[in-house]
Amino acid sequence: MVQLSTIFGTFALVMSGVRAAPNLSLRQSLPDPAGEKNVGNGAGIQFIGGQCLGAADCASGCCATLPLAGQTIGVCSGVGAQTQAGKQGCGFESRGSGNQGGNNNQGGTNNNNQGGNNNQGGNGNQGGNNNNNQGNTQTGGTVKPSTLQPDPAGAKNVGNGQGKQFITGECTSDADCASGCCALVNTGLQRFGVCSGPGANTQNGKQGCSLPVFYVRSALLLIILSMLSLLGPTVALDAPQNLIEFYNAVRAKGHCSHQLATGFYSRDRGPNTFSYCGDALSTSGVLYLQGRNGALVNLDVDCDGTATNSSTTGVDDGRCRRDLSPDLQSTTAFRDVVAGYKKPGVTDLNPYVHPYVVFGNSPGSRHRRKWRAFDPTRHGMRPLSVMAVLCPDKKTLVYGVWGDTNGDDGEKPMVGEASLALGTACGGKKVDGNSGIDEDAVLFLGFTGDEAVPGPDGADWAARDFDAFERSIEGLGGQLVQRVQRDGITDSAAGLGAGLFWLAVALFVVLIRLPPMGLF
Numbered sequence: 001m002v003q004l005s006t007i008f009g010t011f012a013l014v015m016s017g018v019r020a021a022p023n024l025s026l027r028q029s030l031p032d033p034a035g036e037k038n039v040g041n042g043a044g045i046q047f048i049g050g051q052c053l054g055a056a057d058c059a060s061g062c063c064a065t066l067p068l069a070g071q072t073i074g075v076c077s078g079v080g081a082q083t084q085a086g087k088q089g090c091g092f093e094s095r096g097s098g099n100q101g102g103n104n105n106q107g108g109t110n111n112n113n114q115g116g117n118n119n120q121g122g123n124g125n126q127g128g129n130n131n132n133n134q135g136n137t138q139t140g141g142t143v144k145p146s147t148l149q150p151d152p153a154g155a156k157n158v159g160n161g162q163g164k165q166f167i168t169g170e171c172t173s174d175a176d177c178a179s180g181c182c183a184l185v186n187t188g189l190q191r192f193g194v195c196s197g198p199g200a201n202t203q204n205g206k207q208g209c210s211l212p213v214f215y216v217r218s219a220l221l222l223i224i225l226s227m228l229s230l231l232g233p234t235v236a237l238d239a240p241q242n243l244i245e246f247y248n249a250v251r252a253k254g255h256c257s258h259q260l261a262t263g264f265y266s267r268d269r270g271p272n273t274f275s276y277c278g279d280a281l282s283t284s285g286v287l288y289l290q291g292r293n294g295a296l297v298n299l300d301v302d303c304d305g306t307a308t309n310s311s312t313t314g315v316d317d318g319r320c321r322r323d324l325s326p327d328l329q330s331t332t333a334f335r336d337v338v339a340g341y342k343k344p345g346v347t348d349l350n351p352y353v354h355p356y357v358v359f360g361n362s363p364g365s366r367h368r369r370k371w372r373a374f375d376p377t378r379h380g381m382r383p384l385s386v387m388a389v390l391c392p393d394k395k396t397l398v399y400g401v402w403g404d405t406n407g408d409d410g411e412k413p414m415v416g417e418a419s420l421a422l423g424t425a426c427g428g429k430k431v432d433g434n435s436g437i438d439e440d441a442v443l444f445l446g447f448t449g450d451e452a453v454p455g456p457d458g459a460d461w462a463a464r465d466f467d468a469f470e471r472s473i474e475g476l477g478g479q480l481v482q483r484v485q486r487d488g489i490t491d492s493a494a495g496l497g498a499g500l501f502w503l504a505v506a507l508f509v510v511l512i513r514l515p516p517m518g519l520f
Contacts, residue, residue: 030066030085031075040094046076053094062090067186083208086186148185148204150194165195174209181209239390239397243481246280247390247443249489251294253279260287261374264361264415266297266440274415276374283487287379287446289415297416297444299437301423302358304329304404305349317429320351320420325433332356332404334383341456349403353469354461355422356403357387357444361415364408372413376402380448386477388484389418391426392441398425399470399477401459402446416442421466447480 035050042056051073052063058076064087066075074092082090154169161175170192171182177195183206185194194206201209256262256277264274274291281287289297303320322328332338335348349356359381363373377383381402389398400422406414423431431437460472
């Protein structure tokens with residue numbers, strides 16, 4: 001199942017990165033002196049970043065205004081990037097258009113500019129190529145350098161990215177500003193950012209918030225790629241891919257269609273909407289527990305068995321004390337089967353060592369009205385057969401055995417319980433006889449058939465710790481898990497995936513309709 005929280009988290013991460021991405025201290029230094037030979041000749045060969053006297057100079061067709069050193073000059077720009085790096089848009093045209101190349105202007109003769117503004121006596125262009133054609137650009141352009149200065153009272157908020165800077169305070173990125181807009185200001189002598197209202201980010205010489213088309217384009221592309229990647233298979237760590245897909249399909253479907261028995265509780269104060277489910281009984285030979293609205297069951301800790309005698313194993317750490325587990329019983333439902341294996345020192349399952357699952361509900365002897373019972377053996381499961389438990393993280397797979405059943409000693413028929421050893425493997429050592437895993441997101445999977453039973457010699461029943469016993473049944477568990485398929489588990493994940501695909505298509509359409517980008 002594709003997780004919407006992952007999608008929205010990715011979207012938020014991308015957009016937060018976009019918001020803070022432009023750093024005003026990294027604006028490019030323009031113009032590029034290598035392009036001086038192309039200035040003012042109207043040949044359309046000036047490269048992006050080179051100086052220009054008008055659009056006719058530029059191969060891109062855009063001569064953008066740039067305040068520089070107390071004046072304004074023209075710089076060739078890519079269309080779509082004409083407001084980046086301090087530029088103020090296409091349309092710069094120098095009034096001193098007669099200065100083709102700027103080399104024949106000493107003395108102001110033979111240049112169709114005798115007596116021209118700012119070029120009288122040739123003073124505007126002495127030195128020709130070494131002065132950025134300043135003689136012809138002082139009167140050019142329609143945008144003047146800004147006279148704004150940042151409010152010094154906001155000095156403490158500059159560059160910390162905390163979003164506390166007020167409007168007119170200095171900033172280095174949008175992340176500094178409470179308004180979310182850090183507008184570039186170019187006085188001609190210096191460039192800096194001031195926080196601005198988004199609707200006023202081009203007034204008083206400001207050059208717009210630092211969210212150029214390039215970043216929007218990059219953000220949309222990253223979002224699209226993220227969505228498409230989420231439509232693919234989830235990467236498995238410990239659990240095999242087919243089991244993760246089964247888990248996702250069960251939760252996405254949201255309920256059990258083939259209820260073998262229903263009316264059970266996952267928690268004392270919860271609803272009695274949990275069922276033993278047979279939706280995959282015919283296709284995969286498995287039974288599992290499920291509630292409604294995508295819920296599985298939680299994991300309460302069971303300490304029944306030989307916990308009181310576990311000092312012989314050296315693993316009793318007190319988490320199964322009677323004060324933590326007041327309903328502790330000294331035997332499990334299959335004690336006689338375990339004892340029949342005749343393993344030295346093993347008379348029953350040990351909750352510290354054996355990862356057993358409490359599965360099935362005994363009818364009991366109290367004959368209470370409307371009491372719910374379920375016998376898994378009627379559907380092909382066998383006592384002490386291997387079970388698979390997929391923990392809420394969907395990565396941790398624990399193999400266990402069907403080792404006990406839920407009795408009628410409580411007030412309600414409960415489901416979702418396993419030994420301390422199994423609970424620890426899923427939830428760590430914070431679990432104990434009084435505290436398990438509360439989230440209804442644990443998949444208990446029971447396998448049918450005699451082949452699921454390891455028997456007396458197929459498992460290390462005399463193991464001294466959980467790790468040793470787990471290793472002894474991993475081989476059989478792996479074989480059983482291979483037969484799990486999502487066939488028969490219809491879900492809404494496909495519909496959600498299709499929706500994400502078309503959303504990605506829509507974003508791509510927006511992407512290609514954005515203005516084309518240049519380098520600067």
